[in-house]
Amino acid sequence: MNTFMAMKKYLLACLSAGLFIVSCSTSKNTVGGDDGRLTLQLMQINDVYEIAPLNAGKEGGMARVASLKKTYLRQNPNTLLVMAGDFVSPSVYNSLKYEGKSIRGRQMIESMNAAGVDLAVFGNHEFDIKEAELQERINESKFEWISSNTFHNIKGRSLPFTRLEKNVDVPFPVTLVKTFTDADGTTAKIGFIGLTLPFNKSAYVSYTDVFTTARDLYNSLKDSVDAVVAITHQSMEEDERLAREVPGLAAIMGGHEHDQRYAQVGRTIITKAMANAKSAYIISLTIVKWNHRIKVRTQLEPINEMVAIDSSTNVVVQRWVNIAEKSYASLGFDAKKIVLREGEPLDGRESEIRSKSTNLTVKIVEAMAKAAPLAEIAILNAGSVRVDDVLNMPVTQYDIIRSLPFGGSIREVDMKGRLLNKILDQGVKNKGIGGYLHSDSRLQYDGDVKQWKLRNQVIDPEKSYRVAISDFLLTGGESNLDYLTPANKDILKVYDVVTAASDPRSDIRKAIISYMENY
Numbered sequence: 001m002n003t004f005m006a007m008k009k010y011l012l013a014c015l016s017a018g019l020f021i022v023s024c025s026t027s028k029n030t031v032g033g034d035d036g037r038l039t040l041q042l043m044q045i046n047d048v049y050e051i052a053p054l055n056a057g058k059e060g061g062m063a064r065v066a067s068l069k070k071t072y073l074r075q076n077p078n079t080l081l082v083m084a085g086d087f088v089s090p091s092v093y094n095s096l097k098y099e100g101k102s103i104r105g106r107q108m109i110e111s112m113n114a115a116g117v118d119l120a121v122f123g124n125h126e127f128d129i130k131e132a133e134l135q136e137r138i139n140e141s142k143f144e145w146i147s148s149n150t151f152h153n154i155k156g157r158s159l160p161f162t163r164l165e166k167n168v169d170v171p172f173p174v175t176l177v178k179t180f181t182d183a184d185g186t187t188a189k190i191g192f193i194g195l196t197l198p199f200n201k202s203a204y205v206s207y208t209d210v211f212t213t214a215r216d217l218y219n220s221l222k223d224s225v226d227a228v229v230a231i232t233h234q235s236m237e238e239d240e241r242l243a244r245e246v247p248g249l250a251a252i253m254g255g256h257e258h259d260q261r262y263a264q265v266g267r268t269i270i271t272k273a274m275a276n277a278k279s280a281y282i283i284s285l286t287i288v289k290w291n292h293r294i295k296v297r298t299q300l301e302p303i304n305e306m307v308a309i310d311s312s313t314n315v316v317v318q319r320w321v322n323i324a325e326k327s328y329a330s331l332g333f334d335a336k337k338i339v340l341r342e343g344e345p346l347d348g349r350e351s352e353i354r355s356k357s358t359n360l361t362v363k364i365v366e367a368m369a370k371a372a373p374l375a376e377i378a379i380l381n382a383g384s385v386r387v388d389d390v391l392n393m394p395v396t397q398y399d400i401i402r403s404l405p406f407g408g409s410i411r412e413v414d415m416k417g418r419l420l421n422k423i424l425d426q427g428v429k430n431k432g433i434g435g436y437l438h439s440d441s442r443l444q445y446d447g448d449v450k451q452w453k454l455r456n457q458v459i460d461p462e463k464s465y466r467v468a469i470s471d472f473l474l475t476g477g478e479s480n481l482d483y484l485t486p487a488n489k490d491i492l493k494v495y496d497v498v499t500a501a502s503d504p505r506s507d508i509r510k511a512i513i514s515y516m517e518n519y
């Protein structure tokens with residue numbers, strides 16, 4: 001056989017074996033032996049709060065994640081499923097109890113275990129739940145964790161988070177090196193670092209600087225591995241800065257944004273999948289041993305009806321869905337019922353609703369106003385809305401429940417105008433946090449006279465106003481609004497709390513559902 005024929009036959013063999021041309025070099029290998037190249041696949045999901053599919057069952061769901069991972073694993077046994085942060089919170093399950101205990105992310109950890117997650121990094125939302133609850137979730141997890149800059153603050157000491165394994169507290173590593181071997185015997189080592197933005201100031205967490213930590217750990221790894229990959233949970237700008245400051249990183253698999261993102265900075269690829277596992281990124285790394293080159297290819301996989309439901313993961317998911325649905329039914333909700341069929345998607349992202357009104361917050365305060373028709377103004381704290389996501393049509397009762405997982409009644413009080421002005425001013429100052437306040441369209445701020453107006457009338461400090469507010473606000477529990485309690489002398493009257501299930505004031509979610517169904 002001449003050289004041309006031999007080459008052609010070899011290429012055909014490669015193609016029929018489903019291999020990529022890039023891995024079919026003839027330059028170094030001996031037939032059947034180590035070809036000096038290894039390809040591994042990292043399947044990335046991030047910001048997943050829902051275990052079951054969304055959008056009428058069409059998108060996402062951990063059972064689809066599981067089957068997609070199995071598909072890639074069949075193609076290449078060197079495949080890892082990676083979660084780049086934000087999964088135990090926020091969730092409607094966090095307001096529910098099971099077996100006498102708050103669920104607090106247990107549904108997600110069990111679903112991740114079933115779906116075959118291999119490696120996870122903290123997101124900011126992991127620290128929304130209490131220290132003891134997070135420890136229980138970590139102890140239940142069957143996947144590995146990596147935490148390079150995020151530590152457990154125990155009485156002022158920064159220690160690694162740990163998982164209890166056979167009665168031993170095993171610390172989370174700051175770096176992780178994994179060795180992969182392929183069918184022809186090529187071996188490659190990949191170093192991982194895991195970084196989380198220092199956003200959640202929960203008292204039991206401490207952070208080191210993302211960038212100096214990453215640079216130091218990269219330098220400690222680079223000579224002993226074939227490639228270094230960062231799994232991060234921070235903004236795209238910070239990921240791009242990381243790629244500039246640590247240019248040797250092969251890939252940055254990031255979370256925190258909820259829409260899918262892709263960027264290349266220098267030779268570093270940055271990927272983020274769609275929140276709630278509506279898509280996954282597949283990052284294929286080909287390590288070429290003899291020239292120390294790394295080839296990175298990425299593929300975005302939509303997770304929709306085309307992806308099969310993995311039956312064993314679905315058993316776990318459905319068990320939790322049934323627990324939740326029984327709980328909603330006992331509160332008078334029909335989770336699957338559609339409340340809004342058409343219109344623009346409703347924006348409940350925290351980056352938006354904590355600094356301005358969106359089409360979702362407008363609907364919520366208008367719903368409060370409709371539910372309490374005698375009130376002159378309705379006020380909501382942005383922190384009541386915890387979905388941190390965009391609601392696509394059709395919107396179901398479940399979407400409303402998950403948007404305001406804490407529920408709570410709508411309270412009415414008569415208060416002096418001066419107190420109303422004070423809380424409205426504070427609501428603006430609370431921009432960026434949960435204490436940012438939303439109110440209905442009857443309220444305006446007149447910048448010329450620097451005064452709040454209701455129905456075009458300047459709010460009179462001495463006059464009494466009937467105000468509808470979320471019950472949480474009236475506990476004084478919101479940031480910088482601790483004086484907003486029934487004990488405040490400028491609160492002249494507190495109306496009785498409404499508990500009749502038929503009255504939309506009994507639960508703010510019922511008020512929203514009723515408003516969306518009727519107006």
Ligand SMILES: [Zn+2]
Nearest residue numbers: 086123124256
């Ligand atoms: Zn986040």
